[in-house]
Amino acid sequence: MTKILKRPEVLAPAGTLEKLKTAIRYGADAVYIGGNDFSLRRRAGNFTYDEMAEGIAFAKKYDAPVYVAANMVTHEQDAKGAGEFFRKIRDLGIAAVIVSDPALIEICITEAPGLPVHLSTQASAANYETLNFWHEEGLERVVLAREVTLEEIKQIRQQTDIEIEVFVHGAMCISYSGRCVLSNHMSKRDANRGGCSQSCRWKYDLFEMDHGGNRDSLLEDDEAFSMSAVDMSMIRHIPDLVEAGVDSLKIEGRMKSIHYVSTVTNVYRQVVDTYCEDPTNFTFKQAWEDELWKVAQRELGTGFYYGTPTEKQQLFGKRRKIPAYTFIGQVLDYDENTQIATIEQRNNFGVGDQIEFYGPGFTHYTTTITELWDEDGNPIERAPHPLMVVKMKVDYPLKPFDMLRKAKEQR
Amino acid sequence: MVKIIATVHSVQQAEQLLHLGVDTLYLGEKNFGLRLPHSFSLCEIEHITKMAHENNKQVCVAVNGIMHNQEIEKITPFLQFLEKIKVDAITVGDPGVIHLLKKMNLHIPFIYDAQTLVTSANQINFWAKRGAVGTVLARELTYEELRAISKQVSIPTEILVYGPTCIHHSKRPLLQNYFNYTQQDPSHLDKNHLFISEAKKPETHYAIFEDQHGTHIFANNDINLLPYVDQLYEAKIHPWKLDGLFVQEDTFVHIVEVFIEAKQALQANRWSDQLKEQLQQKLLTYHPSERGLDAGFFTKDANDIK
Numbered sequence A: 001m002t003k004i005l006k007r008p009e010v011l012a013p014a015g016t017l018e019k020l021k022t023a024i025r026y027g028a029d030a031v032y033i034g035g036n037d038f039s040l041r042r043r044a045g046n047f048t049y050d051e052m053a054e055g056i057a058f059a060k061k062y063d064a065p066v067y068v069a070a071n072m073v074t075h076e077q078d079a080k081g082a083g084e085f086f087r088k089i090r091d092l093g094i095a096a097v098i099v100s101d102p103a104l105i106e107i108c109i110t111e112a113p114g115l116p117v118h119l120s121t122q123a124s125a126a127n128y129e130t131l132n133f134w135h136e137e138g139l140e141r142v143v144l145a146r147e148v149t150l151e152e153i154k155q156i157r158q159q160t161d162i163e164i165e166v167f168v169h170g171a172m173c174i175s176y177s178g179r180c181v182l183s184n185h186m187s188k189r190d191a192n193r194g195g196c197s198q199s200c201r202w203k204y205d206l207f208e209m210d211h212g213g214n215r216d217s218l219l220e221d222d223e224a225f226s227m228s229a230v231d232m233s234m235i236r237h238i239p240d241l242v243e244a245g246v247d248s249l250k251i252e253g254r255m256k257s258i259h260y261v262s263t264v265t266n267v268y269r270q271v272v273d274t275y276c277e278d279p280t281n282f283t284f285k286q287a288w289e290d291e292l293w294k295v296a297q298r299e300l301g302t303g304f305y306y307g308t309p310t311e312k313q314q315l316f317g318k319r320r321k322i323p324a325y326t327f328i329g330q331v332l333d334y335d336e337n338t339q340i341a342t343i344e345q346r347n348n349f350g351v352g353d354q355i356e357f358y359g360p361g362f363t364h365y366t367t368t369i370t371e372l373w374d375e376d377g378n379p380i381e382r383a384p385h386p387l388m389v390v391k392m393k394v395d396y397p398l399k400p401f402d403m404l405r406k407a408k409e410q411r
Numbered sequence B: 001m002v003k004i005i006a007t008v009h010s011v012q013q014a015e016q017l018l019h020l021g022v023d024t025l026y027l028g029e030k031n032f033g034l035r036l037p038h039s040f041s042l043c044e045i046e047h048i049t050k051m052a053h054e055n056n057k058q059v060c061v062a063v064n065g066i067m068h069n070q071e072i073e074k075i076t077p078f079l080q081f082l083e084k085i086k087v088d089a090i091t092v093g094d095p096g097v098i099h100l101l102k103k104m105n106l107h108i109p110f111i112y113d114a115q116t117l118v119t120s121a122n123q124i125n126f127w128a129k130r131g132a133v134g135t136v137l138a139r140e141l142t143y144e145e146l147r148a149i150s151k152q153v154s155i156p157t158e159i160l161v162y163g164p165t166c167i168h169h170s171k172r173p174l175l176q177n178y179f180n181y182t183q184q185d186p187s188h189l190d191k192n193h194l195f196i197s198e199a200k201k202p203e204t205h206y207a208i209f210e211d212q213h214g215t216h217i218f219a220n221n222d223i224n225l226l227p228y229v230d231q232l233y234e235a236k237i238h239p240w241k242l243d244g245l246f247v248q249e250d251t252f253v254h255i256v257e258v259f260i261e262a263k264q265a266l267q268a269n270r271w272s273d274q275l276k277e278q279l280q281q282k283l284l285t286y287h288p289s290e291r292g293l294d295a296g297f298f299t300k301d302a303n304d305i306k
Helices: A017-027 A049-060 A084-091 A102-110 A129-135 A150-159 A184-188 A235-243 A257-276 A286-293 B012-020 B042-054 B071-083 B094-101 B120-130 B143-152 B174-181 B225-232 B248-268 B272-285
Strands: A010-013 A028-033 A066-071 A096-099 A117-121 A139-143 A163-170 A204-209 A215-217 A230-235 A248-251 A327-334 A340-345 A353-360 A363-368 A390-394 A403-407 B004-007 B024-028 B058-063 B089-092 B110-112 B132-136 B157-165 B166-170 B194-198 B199-211 B215-216 B220-224 B240-242
Touching: A010 B042, A017 A028, A017 A049, A017 A139, A028 A049, A028 A390, A049 A066, A049 A340, A084 A102, A084 A129, A096 A102, A102 A117, A102 A340, A102 B120, A129 A150, A129 B071, A129 B094, A150 A163, A163 A235, A163 A286, A163 B240, A184 B166, A204 B089, A204 B199, A230 A235, A230 B225, A235 A257, A235 A286, A248 A257, A257 A327, A257 A353, A257 A403, A286 B194, A363 B248, B004 B248, B012 B024, B012 B042, B012 B248, B024 B042, B042 B058, B058 B071, B071 B094, B089 B132, B089 B240, B094 B110, B120 B132, B120 B143, B143 B157, B157 B225, B157 B248, B174 B215, B225 B272, B240 B248, B248 B272
Parallel strands: A010 A028, A010 A248, A028 A066, A066 A096, A096 A117, A117 A139, A139 A163, A163 A248, B004 B024, B004 B240, B024 B058, B058 B089, B089 B110, B110 B132, B132 B157, B157 B240
Antiparallel strands: A163 A230, A204 A215, A204 B194, A327 A340, A327 A403, A340 A390, A353 A363, A353 A403, B157 B220, B166 B215, B194 B199, B199 B215
16 A cells, blocks of 8 residues: 555644644644533633634644634533634634534634534534534534444545544543533533533442332442543544545643643654555554553543443443653753753752653653752752753753653652 | 413223323334323224214324434335324424425424424424414423413423423433443333333432333433422423333223312312322322332423523
């Protein structure tokens, strides 16, 4: 098989301007952000118009489209001002909006013509006729329900022309997205309007109850009933997704750190490029998966892609301690002559620590800190203050925006 | 006029419900409809439809599942059958089915029923423009929101006045997965009597069951809007739907009767606090006491929900 020219887009989450820039530097083809309104991650540090403009200008240099998630399910009044919002972001240069509410879709199409609409996974699109419906409505892309299998995607691809986006990495709803209101009923927080209290990850009793109200608990082995899903990772199956004809590979996590976003984006970029460059000789490198484990927050699985998830894709039993690494800093500058790196601290580190540098293009360098100086060149033992600037000698060429992490002490 | 819609457990019960004065029988079969008290054969659906039409009543068939390719491939003959026997409407929750109706040139009126996703007048009007003849309101709406919606829509909006509220639909077999993990054999369990409760609120009892669509979890208490039917009547929020999923079929007939009495009293201008109390007491004698009843989001304040 020769080189694959039509590569699927690697789509990364960008909760803030810094995350947007990081994602793009680390290889994202496109990013998605939240606007001030209409977004489902109200706590994800949504963008102001000024920040959006700056993000779009930055992304433009890399030819990276910026999408806005406006995926809330509106109640009366919630959609007020949506037309103006869509026109404003269209004029700023947003490449598409991700929407699930048909009322918002209609407002966008009629009041902000020229702004492409993607159907959010919240709408649970799981068959080709649903994609055809939305295609005829004028949408450009559908983010499939996470319940769709790889075989179903292949079939959907053959029966539709609309672009297909799928989730490849990150946390998952255990329900059909959009069809869970546990949070609404249990804690008066509307999951479909950005308030999800993650009730599915709570612990429950499971019991049989007769008409007299007598309960007989079915819990065993001190294991509570829980619906918590492991996170998704399709890193080992990129060839399957490319061959199925998927247009966009989406990484979840507008709330995640720059450490997470840079690491995950970096790995997916690497795997997609390696496979598409030479599909015939592609072999999976364990290092790619190992890299993801450095920032993983839960166990990982493949969701519905290869069949209905069993108990192995739920978080039962004793949990492993993850993540295994701590993000400790970002390179601000590197002087090739003196080999001095200037670093902005993000977590406490110091002399004697074994650290790892990584950068875009999947570069890595491991070293042990022997000497450390403060900004003025005074030797120091530790860098304890958030965002403090320190210097160290590194005999490996670093670049600004390379990052540093260290392994957590395993107890 | 307020119409009453009721789910059906059996052919015999359908007959009883029609005689009671139910306007629309709501039934279906398990592959395409969600959370039904009974899965009917095509032959039974045809029989019930005939029976309803002879009584000048209607039949609505549940086609409200989230469809995957496999269902979409099998659904056309089913829809053709429903068109042939002239069911009065179907509920649809997946736009793929709406697309298919058009593509196959099938003329079956449809009611948009995407459960949690019907929360505003603009959404309802969107689906009305695409041919919906009615819609089923989400359960997570307050009275004020319902009133506001009712004023701005042109198609009937079904509201659940009695029955369970599904609050979580997962495609995963969450019970089976738990039983597998703890190595239990669930075969002796009665699937209609399983519940979960929050660790912090042990008194809660959310019904849970599994079928080929996955796992379904229901609200702590079943909905009962009997104390508020006068408000629904005045605000023109109807038809009223009753769902007998978790009650015995004879019990359900009695419960439906209570609501029909309420409707008739309202229409004859005979509604009173005394009658309300009397009917409420009657309802409580039939409703399974262990399940609980409340008004759900109807009595909540929209501003309290984040």
